[in-house]
Amino acid sequence: MVTNATPIGGPTAWTRSTLREQDWLHHISQPLPELGIPALTLLAKKAKAALEESPGLMVIRGWPVEGRSEEQIDLLCYTFGSLIGAPRAQKTGLVTTGANQPRRGMDDRGLAFHTDRGGPPGPPHLVGLLCLRAAVRGGESLMVSGHAVHDRLLEECPDLLPELYEDFHFGAGTVTDFDRVYPVFTRYAGRVRVQYNRHWIERGQEAAGKPLAPSAVAALDAFDEILTDPDLVLRFSLRPGDLLLVNNDVVLHGRTAFTEDPRARRRLARIWLD
Incomplete structure (x- = not known):
């Protein structure tokens, strides 16, 4: 049993009051209609710094997702994810379908703080969630260091x-x-x-x-x-076109309960990276 645990400290041990919005939120300032590799590479470099150094998460706002097919969304996630880590062999698209969805974590109830378990070979290093359609109400993302x-x-x-x-x-x-x-x-x-x-x-x-x-x-x-200490919790709502990236080895994530339009379900695309 470890008996000499020491404080971690530093910028990864942030709280809501010590974290600035510019530390975790990045706006795509120029249109990226074709999402060329040079532009994606520069964006990936900035994301990697936030994920590996501090604060262990980033929201990239402004991805062009409207009108794109599921295959195009999968390709977008895989292409950008490959510049940050090694994508897991999985289907990227993930649809949350509310109260009729039996799988825990993919329904409309609140989701407790956790890190993703993933599948073999173990927990992924990074988790990405691209918002395609938001809930009508609720569904706030919750982050804790x-x-x-x-x-x-x-x-x-x-x-x-x-x-x-x-x-x-x-x-x-x-x-x-x-x-x-x-x-x-x-x-x-x-x-x-x-x-x-x-x-x-x-x-x-x-x-x-x-x-x-x-x-x-x-x-x-x-x-x-x-x-349960609210000063530890960063809360924000994902908008369509927001890509949330989380260092799964550092940051716990959760979600509040949500209400959605049954004709236009809340929809996210997920990717796991090593």
Whole structure:
């Protein structure tokens, strides 16, 4: 068990009051009708700096998405994503279809703070969401620095923090899910990786036949309690043409509940990058 956890600090441990809009929001200032590679390369360089250094997220506003087919949207996400990382082999298009959608996280309920689990070989390094159609009401994106949560835990309950450097099962009961075993906080190469999803941790531990110890429950509860501090939470609404990019090793994301027009569902395209 890790017993010498130290503060992370620095610009990645931001709060809402320390983060400036220009740190995370970028407007495409010139029309990019054909989205040429030179223009995309310059934009990707700026995005990579925000994702890898600080604050670990970026919204690029102004992508030309109106009237484009699903195949064109997939190509757009893949082309730009390839300039930032290695796209996962997956179907990019993702439609959220409200109350009739059975899969958790793709319905109209609020979504708790988490990092994406992804599929094999493990959690993706970066997550991208391109807004094609917004909800009628609600659906705000919520962002929290996992590094800020770490440092608050160290300050307020240092006796519980080491528990979160131990392994947890992030799964639902299949052999593949049992392979999803990793800590909430991991130190590597001078950095701290954050992976968190309370829902999947509880399901994974139960499926593995390893109920959470009281000390682990207390540590997870402390993590969740810190997430309720509004000063840690960056809130914004994605507009059509907004591309949200998140460092999945640093920033937790969530979403408020939303109401949509059943004739024009809220629609996002997602891409995972390594």
